[in-house]
Amino acid sequence: MISDFTYLKPGSAKEALKMLAEHQDDGKIICGGQSLLIIMRQGLVTPEYVIDIKKLKDLNYMTFDPKDGLKMGATTTHRTIEKSAMVKEKYPVLVEMEEKLASIQVRNWGTIGGNLAHADAAGDPAPVLMSMGGSVKVASASGERVISLDDFYTDLFETAMNHDEMIVEVIVPPRPAKSATKYQKFNLLDSDQGIVAVAATITLNGGGVCKDARIVLGNAASTTIRAKEAEKVLIGAKLDDAVFQKAGEAAAAECQPVADIHASEEYRRHLISILTKRMAKAAWEQAKISG
Amino acid sequence: MEKQLLRLNVNDQNYEIYINPKTLLVEAIRDHIELTGTKRGCDTVSCGACTVVVDDMAVKACSVLAVQAEGTKILTSEGLEVNGKLAPIQKAFLDEGAFQCGFCTSGMLMSSVAFLNETKKPTEKEIRDGIEGNICRCTGYNSIVRAIDSVAKGKYTEDKV
Amino acid sequence: MNKYTVINPHEPFKVINTHIHNVDGWAKVTGRAAYTFDIKLPGMLYGKILRSPHPHANIRGIDASKALALDGVKAVVTGKDTLGIKQGIWRRYKDLCDEQILPVDKVRYIGEPVAAVAATTEEIAEKALDLIEVDYEVLPAVFEPLDAIKKGAPEIHEGFERNINVTRHIEWGEVEEGFEEAEYIREDWFRCGGQAHMCMETRCAVSSYTPDKKLTIYHSNQSPYYMQGLMAGVLDMREGDIRVVAPYVGGGFGGKFELDGAIFCTAILSMKCYKPVKIVYTREEDFIASKRRTPMFYYTRTGVKKDGTFCAREAKVFTNGGAYTGMGATALYLTGFFHSFPYRWKGYRYDGYRVYTNTLPSTSMRGFGAPQAMWCSEQQIEWIAADLGLDPIEMRRKNSHQEGTILPGQATIASCGIDQCYDEITKWIKGKGKLPANRSIGISACGFMSGGIFNWFDSPYSFSSAVVTINQDGTVELHIGAQEIGQGSNTTMAIICAETLGVKVEDIKVHSGDTDHCPPDLGAWGSRQTLMTGNATKMASENAKKQLLEFAYAQSGLNIVYDLDIKDRWVHAIARPERGEDFVKLVRKALRGKDGQKIVGRGYYTPHRKGMISPAYSYMLQGVEVEVDEETGKITLMDSMTAHDCGQPINHLGLIGQLEGAFSMAAGYGYLEYMPYEDGKLMNPNLVDYKMIRAPEMPPANIAEIDTYEPEGPYGAKEAGEGLTNPTAAAIGNALFHRFGVQMKECPVRPEMVVNALKEKKEKEAAEKK
Ligand SMILES: Cc1cc2nc3c(=O)[nH]c(=O)nc-3n(C[C@H](O)[C@H](O)[C@H](O)COP(=O)(O)OP(=O)(O)OC[C@H]3O[C@@H](n4cnc5c(N)ncnc54)[C@H](O)[C@@H]3O)c2cc1C
Ligand code: FES
Ligand code: FES
Secondary structure, eight states, X not given: XXXXXXXXXXXXXXXXXXXXXXXXXXXXXXXXXXXXXHHHHTTSOOOSEEEEOTTOGGGOOEEEETTTEEEEETTOBHHHHHHOHHHHHHOHHHHHHHHTSSOHHHHHHOBHHHHHHHTOXXXXXXXXXXXXXXXXXXXXXXXXXEEEHHHXXXXXXXXXXXXXXXXXXXXXXXXXXXXXXXXXXXXXXXXXXXXXXXXXXXXXXXXXXXXXXXXXXXXXXXXXXXXXXXXXXXXXXXXXHHHHHHXXXXXXXXXXXXXXXXXXXXXXXXXXXXXXXXXXXXXXXXXXXXX | OOOEEEEEEETTEEEEEEEOTTOBHHXXXXXXXXXXXXXXXXXXXOSOTTEEEEXXXXXXXXXXXXXXXXXXXXXXXXXXXXXXXXXXXXXHHHHHTOOSSOTTHHHHHXXXXXXXXXXXXXXXXXXXXXXXXXXXXXSOSHHHHHHHHHHHTTTTGGGOO | OOOEEEESOOOOOSSTTSOOOOTTHHHHHTTOOOBXXXXXXXXXXXXXXXXXXXXXXXXXXXXXXXXXXXXTEEEEEEGGGSOOOOBOSOTTOGGGOOBOSSOSSEEOSTTOEEEXXXXXXXXHHHHHHHHOEEEEEEOOOOOSHHHHTSTTOOOSSTTOGGGEEEEEEEEEEOHHHHHHHOSEEEEEEEEEOOOOOOOSSOSEEEEEEEXXXXXXXXXXXXXXXXXXXXXXXXXXXXXXXXXXXXXXXXXXXXXXXXXXXXXXXXXXXXXXXXXXEEEEOOHHHHHHHSOEEOOEEEEEEEEEOTTSOEEEEEEEEEEEEETOOTTHHHHHHHHHHHTTTTBOOSEEEEEEEEEEOSSOOEEOOTTTTHHHHHHHHHHHHHHHHHHHTOOHHHHHHHHBOOTTOEETTTEEOOOOOHHHHHHHHHHHHHHHOSOOTTEEEEEEEEEEESSOOOOTTOOSSOSEEEEEXXXXXXXXXXXXXXXXXXXXXXHHHHHHHHHHHTOOGGGEEEEOSBTTTSOOOOOSOTTOHHHHHHHHHHHHHHHHHHHHHHHHHHHHTOOTTSOEEEETTEEEESSOTTSEEEHHHHHHHHHHHTTTOOEEEEEEEOOOSSOSSOSOEEEEEEEEEEEEOTTTOOEEEEEEEEEEEOBSOOOHHHHHHHHXXXXXXXXXXXXXXXXXXXXXXXXXXXXXXXOOOOGGGOOOOEEEEEOOOOTTSGXXXXXOSSGGXXXXXXXXXXXHHHHHOOOOOEESOOHHHHHHHHHHHHHHHHHHHO
């Protein structure tokens, strides 16, 4: 049973931040509520004030320019991203990821800001965005700062945000030339949360050598993590199956998955190795043909 | 907790109800407005039995606070039929036997309606993804997929008002 | 999307097997259908159940005073407020009546009810639960049957040595001789998991006890008559003083014909405060405290000749019975019986042991022990064919039941279409040509009963009854005790009634699901209603029709060599159909001649001299095309084909729905639906972690319907409700075997198990090379 709370409905982001400043210890932001209401029902969080930012127009936007890349207001829904022709053209992997994120109902109401803030290590957007070098702009009543997703996740369901801060924008840098990102989660049902997931971005130089690689693992530790050892295997290498295999093994070795009823720790490592190999290769193949 | 006034528009009808702000949309619809066609089948936003259409989007009514739906237009299974005339999707469900116990049916219909409005010529795969959020323990889904497909293919166009 | 073909169809009927909409359909597609879940009575209170956190403990005392003091709480009940009567659905066998729904002094599984509260709101009731103090003495517990039978294991029920709850021995023919004749013998151990019924409507009830000492109960169940009888037993009331109404029911699948905490606790709460009380299980409660498919350990040993002739089989089974008997005793019998299916053996022997453990009780679930039986049998048969280099389809075919096959002391097979099933599946496989490298096909055969013959409930009534009443305007009231739970029984009975009376389905109003107004019937289990209630309905309709035709004869003055009939509301001489009279007119005249009394036809059915199990058996063969990702072990179902003999199909849409629906449940049992326990605690009691087939996972479920004629069934019909829950898991296992040569002995087959099996196989092959 959800415990009682006072419902606050700010009219602007600024007002929301003021309320948040006031209730930073006993308040909670609700956006789509897709995750929050479940944990509230389980009694895991019991805020006294709930600040509803779902309908804030000033946080609901999507823009792209070749220099700054993609900017999405925090309340942009999953479905908006999925259906955006612009996103499909510039960042097709985001659309592919969104199409497999939960069901249409959840994507219709759930938001990108809420998803990233919820900090579930099994979330889909974080690995993909992190792999593309994404960041979030967080704001409080006293100012704004941009945090790279690399530094955003600190522990299980914990982020680098202070209690008076909220995500206002998600930023994805423009895609470099000869670069591609691929993402896959392993799950039992088509759009389930991943048992593990891997996002891989491969950037090639003119000679077809791997100039940069960012491998990000979902649900392979208490937070979304970079697989830096795997990246080392890839960067500077002339890519082939043997290298992908080695990268997979490196990722499997460096992750810290936790066993549960769906998969043992060993099996999770095995899956990480397979998916890393596959995604790195898929990204490479895509990067070769991309401008 | 003091109750607050909430105005909801459900099936083109305005309602005024007094609720605790923690009331979920599904509770407002079922317990306060007393439209019980919308069901609940889980506590984890997993089953889709509570699906309603909010501003043309399928949404799980157990995942939304009722207060968040203020100012929207909500459609439930009771709102599909007009003066005894069934909507195409309802007819298709009857023709294909796309329900058994019927407990998932309201939610399934609402997912289907929103899906059909959005997707004009769906592939079978798209239809299946379109109802992925709805569990049906009885039918095995294929009859539901056939029903949606037949509406999409225009089998009931002459019925459209 | 799906192909549906009919092999050798019978003569067309007017109504039977035509495209008839479900008679409850309009209510279900308009949101009007009200389930127990939706019922709200004036002054109704809301109940909640406090559940045991311990798998095994003595209850030393319960202090509910603080809960009672909470504003809004109207009643609290514990075992002490009950008569303490141990009940069970095997009423005839006292020692198998072992469950107090609110135990007086001991809990035996996590989630068992301990106390219940009624309050003005659900929220207050829930808060009150936290205020109830229970003093437990925690006892050592045991969770696995093979541990529970060990000497010195904790005793779960007094007087049951080694925790053995029920044993079952089945034997026929010459088993030893059969094994002696056998040229090849194979033995294997298997393990089959549990499965949740996962009805979309969780268990729920509303009970209302009134000052006239009558109890009215709305309850989501599969057999109002059983509920009435069981409740009368535990409350020491007369059955007739209890009315059980099962309105629209949101699924059953074998999980809703025993007493549950909702019905029992609402009743005693209501008896305490004379107010209607409603309890709805949360999804978690439904998972942890509403029983499940029986997990089993199977040992099976099979002897065959080199040419593939089956000789003998013996099986030994230990089932995880959980804390109480329930319907589990029947599952123990049926798994043993169907483990012989659908084959002829010189000798067959089965020994089953149902073992108590401190886990959720296991019970009947769609397929009733047969899915487990087939998981083991149909895989082992596939392996035997491979061991001997024989064609698995042809080997099955030559050993299969035929019309007239006798299973000594158990059953006689009156109709059997399995031979044609083999043809259809062979055709389907051939039609596929060469499969992509990552795909393979597995097949599996089986059969199932059309209703059980056993009367462990000790009912003095006929197993099924029906009453047909014809009104003056030609409309017809059909009263049946059969329970509609989504399987379409109301529609099926309306079809049988309309066909028999010669009227249209829209002329018929079906009344079911109310013990006050409907004749007793054992209800919806064991795929019994089409055959049994169908026979009763047909008899009642024939009886009413005969009364009408008596008048028609009298007034037409027709020579007795001519037959009269009614079709499409037209009463006519069969030889001269154009000569006749409107049905309604005849009804009016007949009424006048009957002192104004409505025409009432009665029908009933109880199987007699039909063996030990069932009056008739359905048959089927299924092929499933499976894709497996060799590296991750992920299984994807690509296609399926089922050749199916259910006698004469009655309800066309209903039949397809049953077959497709059963497939999804059966497939789930094969590779997804998994109930892991740790120290007696279910680890995934929610729909996030309990995985079921959803629309994207469901492959085409093609059907070839083989029409046979079953002499015992109404119009030749047999079951189609449960049988198809049986073959799929084994078919998936067999597909894996054909692809990789691995033998999966445990279901559900999860991807990690596939990866491990492949790894093991590689290691073994490497070791052998050395
Ligand atoms: C059935 C189901 C399946 C799902 N499957 C997936 C899946 O496969 N993959 C996946 O990635 N996700 C999945 N999710 C999770 C879902 O995508 C996200 O959690 C959801 O989109 C979160 O957005 P929201 O707007 O609903 O957040 P809310 O539930 O409103 O909020 C979530 C948390 O974030 C905080 N918060 C919200 N917005 C902000 C903000 N702007 N700044 C700071 N904090 C904020 C809230 O206080 C809360 O703690 C699933 C959810 C459900 C119910
Ligand atoms: S009730 Fe299950 S998703 Fe809403
Ligand atoms: S019809 Fe019963 S759950 Fe879908």
